[in-house]
Amino acid sequence: MARPGNTTRGAKSPSSPPAVPVDAICERLGARWPDARCELDHTNAFELLCATILAAQSTDRLVNTVTPALFKHWPDARALAAAPQDELEHAVHSTGFFRMKARHLLGMARALVERHDGEVPADMDALCALPGVARKTANVILGTVFGKDEGVVVDTHVARLSQRLGLTRETDPAKIEKDLMARLPKEQWRPFADRLIWHGRRVCFAKQPACGLCDLAPMCPSADVPGRVAEAAPEEKKGKGKGKGKGKGKGKAKKPAVKKR
Numbered sequence: 001m002a003r004p005g006n007t008t009r010g011a012k013s014p015s016s017p018p019a020v021p022v023d024a025i026c027e028r029l030g031a032r033w034p035d036a037r038c039e040l041d042h043t044n045a046f047e048l049l050c051a052t053i054l055a056a057q058s059t060d061r062l063v064n065t066v067t068p069a070l071f072k073h074w075p076d077a078r079a080l081a082a083a084p085q086d087e088l089e090h091a092v093h094s095t096g097f098f099r100m101k102a103r104h105l106l107g108m109a110r111a112l113v114e115r116h117d118g119e120v121p122a123d124m125d126a127l128c129a130l131p132g133v134a135r136k137t138a139n140v141i142l143g144t145v146f147g148k149d150e151g152v153v154v155d156t157h158v159a160r161l162s163q164r165l166g167l168t169r170e171t172d173p174a175k176i177e178k179d180l181m182a183r184l185p186k187e188q189w190r191p192f193a194d195r196l197i198w199h200g201r202r203v204c205f206a207k208q209p210a211c212g213l214c215d216l217a218p219m220c221p222s223a224d225v226p227g228r229v230a231e232a233a234p235e236e237k238k239g240k241g242k243g244k245g246k247g248k249g250k251g252k253a254k255k256p257a258v259k260k261r
């Protein structure tokens with residue numbers, strides 16, 4: 001049972017992730033990162049779509065160094081659709097996987113021209129049908145540009161932090177998104193993802209999370225803060241000794257994947 005004052009969601013069946021104080025996590029993230037937003041520079045849906053495609057296996061900061069020249073040269077879908085592949089490869093070279101990304105940009109632009117009169121559709125299925133666009137990218141576009149909350153953006157930070165916070169036991173992004181959609185109130189889907197991404201970039205690092213500086217530490221089952229006991233995961237305490245779910249992100253509060261300080 002949840003502790004008084006902790007609003008919990010989930011944990012409806014033995015296979016569900018443990019109950020965690022979702023509302024408290026949202027509240028603390030909101031207080032810590034009130035201005036969190038997508039960090040890819042853009043002025044419209046087309047630019048954000050290009051930038052999001054380029055951000056795969058890269059960083060927003062690096063993508064932001066490439067896109068000003070890209071958008072100046074090819075400002076819209078019609079211009080980009082006519083771009084020579086080799087010129088496009090050269091333009092996006094520094095973001096990595098440049099051949100594949102140039103192919104995706106060209107395919108996406110041509111599909112926009114052919115299917116959507118050059119405009120970016122505000123529709124999940126139509127977006128996901130574009131070359132180089134999967135659900136994560138579609139969620140970014142729908143939420144950031146069109147203000148439509150149809151899902152939760154699950155990038156590497158959201159995936160990692162959701163596991164550490166006990167919000168999911170899954171590793172597949174689609175399943176993680178499903179868990180988060182079930183646990184979070186809909187109005188939190190977008191701000192939660194933006195804030196979790198900021199938290200992952202600035203505090204809960206992949207290799208050495210700064211748990212000692214983390215506002216979520218009191219409720220994080222993975223926190224590496226000496227002497228503390230997580231407020232969250234009461235279900236885990238009840239289930240202690242069951243001996244299952246020893247894999248990453250599964251079962252009782254896992255040993256933090258962090259170095260001792």
Ligand code: SF4
Pocket residue numbers: 161164165203204205209210211212214215216217218220221222223224
């Ligand atoms: S307490 Fe540590 S592991 Fe948990 S969210 Fe904060 S930084 Fe990440």
